[in-house]
Amino acid sequence: MKKIITKKSQEFLEKYLNNASPTGFESEGQKMWLDYIRPNIDEYFTDNYGSVVGVINPKAKYKVVIEAHADEISWFVHYINAEGFIYLRRNGGSDHMIAPSKRVNIHTNKGIVKAVFGWPAIHMRHQKEETPSMKNIFLDCGCSTKEEVEKMGIHVGCVVTFEDEFITLNKNRYVGRALDNRMGGFMIAEVARLLKAQKTKLPFGLYIVNAVQEEVGLRGAQMIAQKIKPDVAIVTDVCHDTQTPMVNKIQNGDLHSGKGPVLTYGPAVQNNVLKLIINAAEENKIPFQRAAASRATGTDTDAFAYSNEGVPSALISLPLRYMHTTVEMCRKEDVESAIQLILESVKAIKNNHDFRYLK
Numbered sequence: 001m002k003k004i005i006t007k008k009s010q011e012f013l014e015k016y017l018n019n020a021s022p023t024g025f026e027s028e029g030q031k032m033w034l035d036y037i038r039p040n041i042d043e044y045f046t047d048n049y050g051s052v053v054g055v056i057n058p059k060a061k062y063k064v065v066i067e068a069h070a071d072e073i074s075w076f077v078h079y080i081n082a083e084g085f086i087y088l089r090r091n092g093g094s095d096h097m098i099a100p101s102k103r104v105n106i107h108t109n110k111g112i113v114k115a116v117f118g119w120p121a122i123h124m125r126h127q128k129e130e131t132p133s134m135k136n137i138f139l140d141c142g143c144s145t146k147e148e149v150e151k152m153g154i155h156v157g158c159v160v161t162f163e164d165e166f167i168t169l170n171k172n173r174y175v176g177r178a179l180d181n182r183m184g185g186f187m188i189a190e191v192a193r194l195l196k197a198q199k200t201k202l203p204f205g206l207y208i209v210n211a212v213q214e215e216v217g218l219r220g221a222q223m224i225a226q227k228i229k230p231d232v233a234i235v236t237d238v239c240h241d242t243q244t245p246m247v248n249k250i251q252n253g254d255l256h257s258g259k260g261p262v263l264t265y266g267p268a269v270q271n272n273v274l275k276l277i278i279n280a281a282e283e284n285k286i287p288f289q290r291a292a293a294s295r296a297t298g299t300d301t302d303a304f305a306y307s308n309e310g311v312p313s314a315l316i317s318l319p320l321r322y323m324h325t326t327v328e329m330c331r332k333e334d335v336e337s338a339i340q341l342i343l344e345s346v347k348a349i350k351n352n353h354d355f356r357y358l359k
Contacts, residue, residue: 052209053209059205066191066342075091075160076158091216100132106154118140173332179318261341289319316345
């Protein structure tokens with residue numbers, strides 16, 4: 001397959017992934033994403049909570065959505081004790097088990113304050129009795145009193161993100177925090193770039209959606225779906241690469257990084273949209289894998305599918321290792337295959353395409 005990611009694309013990706021975009025505070029990342037996509041769209045709009053939509057061919061009545069979510073998991077300052085130690089609440093599905101010894105940024109009105117997740121030395125711990133939990137993990141920002149902490153601008157409600165930055169391993173493994181799902185935002189932005197570069201004329205309106213607040217219940221997608229009222233939606237997110245140690249394939253499926261994006265079967269996935277995507281993959285020799293969901297996909301696909309009296313929707317996922325950690329990992333070739341698959345699926349949709357299951 002021809003290489004899709006350019007040097008300029010790679011530079012944007014690294015900058016975008018290193019930027020903090022916690023749930024409810026996505027604005028800086030959204031501005032960055034919009035600046036990148038703006039040359040390749042006709043217009044854009046935002047909603048009250050910060051979802052951003054770039055539109056190609058906005059006057060068309062038939063509306064197609066390609067979507068990712070922009071937010072990342074994080075923490076909220078919840079309690080500051082008299083000695084200046086800070087306790088937290090989750091903002092999304094943050095993993096307390098990986099927190100000890102991690103460096104963090106506390107976002108305040110005075111700017112970023114550096115801190116660390118403290119943890120007692122191994123010499124002083126009883127292994128069975130003292131494991132990380134939401135009851136005992138804490139931040140240390142180098143202060144000795146609550147008053148000293150507050151003078152730095154830290155207060156209850158300040159959002160906290162991990163400091164870890166993007167790296168590449170073995171030339172083709174992307175590693176960092178928030179690949180879930182700013183990698184999806186990157187992929188749909190690349191689709192817009194390629195449509196412009198290829199001078200593709202679409203017979204419908206294409207709405208490139210970077211939605212907020214997925215990590216707390218698909219809330220951004222719920223809102224923006226009502227605003228756009230699309231005729232069809234193709235959502236991209238991440239799923240689990242199940243080839244690492246400690247993962248049960250019977251429970252989680254047999255999915256591999258490097259073998260292409262994953263197409264999901266499930267109630268929210270409309271079969272005719274899925275068939276169109278599979279046909280696009282086969283006709284263009286794009287590798288793909290299959291997964292099955294139960295009641296829900298757990299992605300913004302569910303929000304679009306069940307909005308507006310039902311929107312035919314499907315899901316294209318990127319296999320990811322170590323989800324919701326600071327070292328989420330995916331393969332570059334999977335990213336490029338997913339970009340190509342979204343692109344070819346969009347190009348396969350006709351004006352007023354009828355996806356009804358029973359005609």
